[in-house]
Amino acid sequence: MWNKIISWFQETCPTCHEELVCEKFGAYCCTVKVCPNGHYRLERHALIGVPIEYR
Numbered sequence: 001m002w003n004k005i006i007s008w009f010q011e012t013c014p015t016c017h018e019e020l021v022c023e024k025f026g027a028y029c030c031t032v033k034v035c036p037n038g039h040y041r042l043e044r045h046a047l048i049g050v051p052i053e054y055r
């Protein structure tokens, strides 16, 4: 059960399917995950509540 919840939060790169890695993003209250190969970037802003994708 818990493993399913964890895996739900683990986004993968749509290009190479590598697991995205977390990246610090200044003083903003948001989570940034990037592809380790630089294909993809996902920002999740707490204030907006909507993920922003950069492909």
Ligand SMILES: [Zn+2]
Binding pocket: 013, 014, 015, 016, 017, 018, 035, 036, 037, 038, 039, 040
């Ligand atoms: Zn990738």
